[in-house]
Amino acid sequence: MTTIITRMGDGSTVELTRDQLKEDILDGSEAAAKKGKIPALSESDRDYLLEMFCCPSRIWGVERGHEAIMSKDGGTNTLISSRLSCGVAAPIGREAAVRLFESAFAFDTMEVGHIDYSVKPSKFIVSVEQEHMELLQQTTILPLFYGFMPNLGLYYKPDGPFENPSDLLPKGQIAEARATQEEALEACYEDVVWQAKQMEETGADGINLDTVASTGDAEFLATLRACETISSETEMAVEVSMAAEMVLGFHGEVEYKGTRLAGLWPHQQMKLAQEAGAAVFGPVINNNTRKSCAWNVARAVTFVKACTAEAEIPIHVNVGGGVGGVPMVEVSPLDIVSRAGAAMIEVGKADGL
Amino acid sequence: MGMAQAMASSMGGIRTAGDLVARMQLKKMRLTEAKRYVADKLGVSTLDLCDSTLMRTLREELDIGVVTGTPGIAKGLAAKARIEALLDVTVNSVEGLRRKTETTGLSRP
Numbered sequence A: 001m002t003t004i005i006t007r008m009g010d011g012s013t014v015e016l017t018r019d020q021l022k023e024d025i026l027d028g029s030e031a032a033a034k035k036g037k038i039p040a041l042s043e044s045d046r047d048y049l050l051e052m053f054c055c056p057s058r059i060w061g062v063e064r065g066h067e068a069i070m071s072k073d074g075g076t077n078t079l080i081s082s083r084l085s086c087g088v089a090a091p092i093g094r095e096a097a098v099r100l101f102e103s104a105f106a107f108d109t110m111e112v113g114h115i116d117y118s119v120k121p122s123k124f125i126v127s128v129e130q131e132h133m134e135l136l137q138q139t140t141i142l143p144l145f146y147g148f149m150p151n152l153g154l155y156y157k158p159d160g161p162f163e164n165p166s167d168l169l170p171k172g173q174i175a176e177a178r179a180t181q182e183e184a185l186e187a188c189y190e191d192v193v194w195q196a197k198q199m200e201e202t203g204a205d206g207i208n209l210d211t212v213a214s215t216g217d218a219e220f221l222a223t224l225r226a227c228e229t230i231s232s233e234t235e236m237a238v239e240v241s242m243a244a245e246m247v248l249g250f251h252g253e254v255e256y257k258g259t260r261l262a263g264l265w266p267h268q269q270m271k272l273a274q275e276a277g278a279a280v281f282g283p284v285i286n287n288n289t290r291k292s293c294a295w296n297v298a299r300a301v302t303f304v305k306a307c308t309a310e311a312e313i314p315i316h317v318n319v320g321g322g323v324g325g326v327p328m329v330e331v332s333p334l335d336i337v338s339r340a341g342a343a344m345i346e347v348g349k350a351d352g353l
Numbered sequence B: 001m002g003m004a005q006a007m008a009s010s011m012g013g014i015r016t017a018g019d020l021v022a023r024m025q026l027k028k029m030r031l032t033e034a035k036r037y038v039a040d041k042l043g044v045s046t047l048d049l050c051d052s053t054l055m056r057t058l059r060e061e062l063d064i065g066v067v068t069g070t071p072g073i074a075k076g077l078a079a080k081a082r083i084e085a086l087l088d089v090t091v092n093s094v095e096g097l098r099r100k101t102e103t104t105g106l107s108r109p
Helices: A018-036 A043-054 A094-103 A119-124 A126-139 A165-171 A174-200 A217-233 A266-275 A293-310 A334-346 B002-009 B018-025 B031-042 B052-062 B076-087 B092-101
Strands: A003-007 A013-017 A110-118 A144-149 A206-212 A237-242 A280-282
Touching (some): A018 A293, A094 A126, A110 A206, A119 A174, A165 A174, A266 A280, A266 A293, B018 B031, B031 B076, B076 B092
């Protein structure tokens, strides 16, 4: 029987039959539908994915005329950082790197970000960040964001001043764990708003709040409130990009405008980001490394389609290492990366990546 | 990884009209609406927006910056000032330039 060379969610090569791929696509979509209580993909959507995964071509792209917009997280870390950002440690500065992304790589938007890409460390060197943003705004044409992660985890001991809920919860100190998260999120909110406002005077076109809710619902609340403040008090656009497909209920009871944040799926997260004034929302759907990429992409696209169906703002799907159908590996395989991105646009109706 | 996505799925920034459509997305326009808006402003079809052959010439004619290093064509803030006028939007950095260059009654020869 003829087999198709494809990959698993961990990036390893595998040979599957057409029928196996078809089954995986259906299975992946139904898995998402069941979890998120959303519609599964239609037969025509699944047929597209099957054709895409059966095609022997190394690269798959969108149909001409269907191209979408790319936004970037991690700043220029792809070029200047190390393996921790899948970076290539290129011996250039951020300014040259951003210019390369604009001209050599033809990105639609770009961002400036600290190599230690969280708000807490980047606050201390904000004047350096401002200087680089100002200088780049003189010479670039594309929209240029300033990006960082709220990363509430850095506010807890030993990295920060607040008691660590991870230490309190195993002791059964649930009330104390909740209290410390409530205190820490206020500090995080203040820092995110402050850092964002430092960038307005530099000419930044927008703020990218990345890996939002990496430490759960308290961080999501801090971010939503910060988004509301930044979008109402500045002229900058705010992009809210998530960390995981479901908001972890580390606190369990925090709410934003009457909606409990714990347990929200992408299409539900989007609505709150939209309400908070976000200009762009970036959903994340996690990979299962034990399943095929076809399964993972089908699952991811199902969640994305539920998101885009109801969105009033642009949706830029996260298609990075381990999310959006892209395998969880240090060097991402181009055959799957190109397919995942195209699927998000052609089937998922995403406005960008 | 981003390069693969850029080649396979993205508009291509200043190679085409990707930066212009992106600016309209920052105003909360979905992709179809943003493309329609920019296409109307440029007097082209939405298919043309992603055509690097057509857009290279058009961008030079409109003097809104091009992807290749070409002397005499608007760059940086100058290009963005022209994009502001073309798209009828406000660009934060161009606003900053206006603030910095406001005269305070200095006489000119």
